[in-house]
Amino acid sequence: MDLIRESYSNLPAIFVFIGFLLTFIAFVISDILWLRIFTIVAKLAMAVAALLPESGPMWLSFTGNMLLITVNVVHSALLILERRRSALSNEEQELKNKAFPSMDRVFVKRLFAAATWYDLGKGDTLLVEGERPDKLFLFLQGRAFVSVKHKRIGEIGPGQFVGEMSFLTRQSAGATVVTRELSRCLVWQRNIVEKLSKKDRDLEKILTAAIGVDLAGKIFLQNQKAVGIG
Numbered sequence: 406m407d408l409i410r411e412s413y414s415n416l417p418a419i420f421v422f423i424g425f426l427l428t429f430i431a432f433v434i435s436d437i438l439w440l441r442i443f444t445i446v447a448k449l450a451m452a453v454a455a456l457l458p459e460s461g462p463m464w465l466s467f468t469g470n471m472l473l474i475t476v477n478v479v480h481s482a483l484l485i486l487e488r489r490r491s492a493l494s495n496e497e498q499e500l501k502n503k504a505f506p507s508m509d510r511v512f513v514k515r516l517f518a519a520a521t522w523y524d525l526g527k528g529d530t531l532l533v534e535g536e537r538p539d540k541l542f543l544f545l546q547g548r549a550f551v552s553v554k555h556k557r558i559g560e561i562g563p564g565q566f567v568g569e570m571s572f573l574t575r576q577s578a579g580a581t582v583v584t585r586e587l588s589r590c591l592v593w594q595r596n597i598v599e600k601l602s603k604k605d606r607d608l609e610k611i612l613t614a615a616i617g618v619d620l621a622g623k624i625f626l627q628n629q630k631a632v633g634i635g
C-alpha cells in the first residue's frame with residue numbers, strides 16, 4: 406500500500422521530467438512542425454503533472470499549459486494545411502534541391518511564390534557594375550559571365566544567385582553579369598523580397614542562409630583560381 410502511495414506521489418515529478426525532456430527535444434529539432442508537435446506532447450505531460458499533486462490540482466499551471474497546447478495545435482493545423490498546399494512544380498523542386506536543399510518546403514514555396522520565371526537569351530545583361538540592381542536572380546539553367554572592369558573574373562551556373570552581394574550590402578553591383586547561353590532564372594524584385602523578409606523572418610533566414618552557401622562556393626572557386634587550380 407505504502408509502495409503504491411509512494412509511486413503515486415512520484416507521478417507529478419515523472420510527468421514534469423517527461424515534459425522537460427520533450428521540450429528539450431522540441432528545441433533541438435529544426436523542423437517547425439515537429440517542434441510544435443513535441444511541444445504539444447511536452448505541455449500535455451506538464452498539464453497532467455499539474456493535476457496530480459497530493460495537495461490538489463495546480464490550476465494556474467494547468468491552464469497555462471492548456472493555452473500553450475491550444476496555440477500550438479492551431480499553428481500545427483495551419484502548417485499541415487500549408488504543407489499540403491505547397492507542392493512544388495518540377496522546376497521549383499529542382500531549384501530547391503540546388504539552392505535550398507535542407508530548407509523547409511513551405512518557406513521555399515513562399516519565397517518562390519514572390520518571384521517570376523524569366524527566360525533569358527544569350528548576351529543578356531543582368532547587372533551592370535556600379536549600378537544599383539532592382540532584381541535578384543537565381544539560375545535554374547544556363548550560365549553567365551561575371552566581369553569587373555571588362556575583365557572576366559567568374560561564372561554563374563545553375564543553383565547560383567546573381568546580385569546577392571549588393572542585395573546583402575545594399576551597395577551597387579560589384580560586377581557586370583551577362584548571360585553566356587540561353588538561361589532560365591527565378592527573379593525577385595528587390596523591393597518585394599525586402600518587404601517580405603521584414604514581414605517574415607523565417608523567409609529572411611532561409612534566403613540569407615542560401616545566399617551564404619552560394620557565396621562560400623564562389624569564394625572557394627575564386628581561391629582555387631587565385632592559386633591556378635580553377
Ligand SMILES: Nc1ncnc2c1ncn2[C@@H]1O[C@@H]2COP(=O)(O)O[C@H]2[C@H]1O
Nearest residue numbers: 551559567568569570571578579580623
Ligand atoms: N567572383 C565571382 N564569382 C561569381 N559571381 C560573382 C563573383 N563576383 C561577383 N559575382 C556576382 O556578380 C554580381 C554583381 O552584382 P552583386 O555585387 O550584387 O552580386 C554579384 C554576384 O552575384
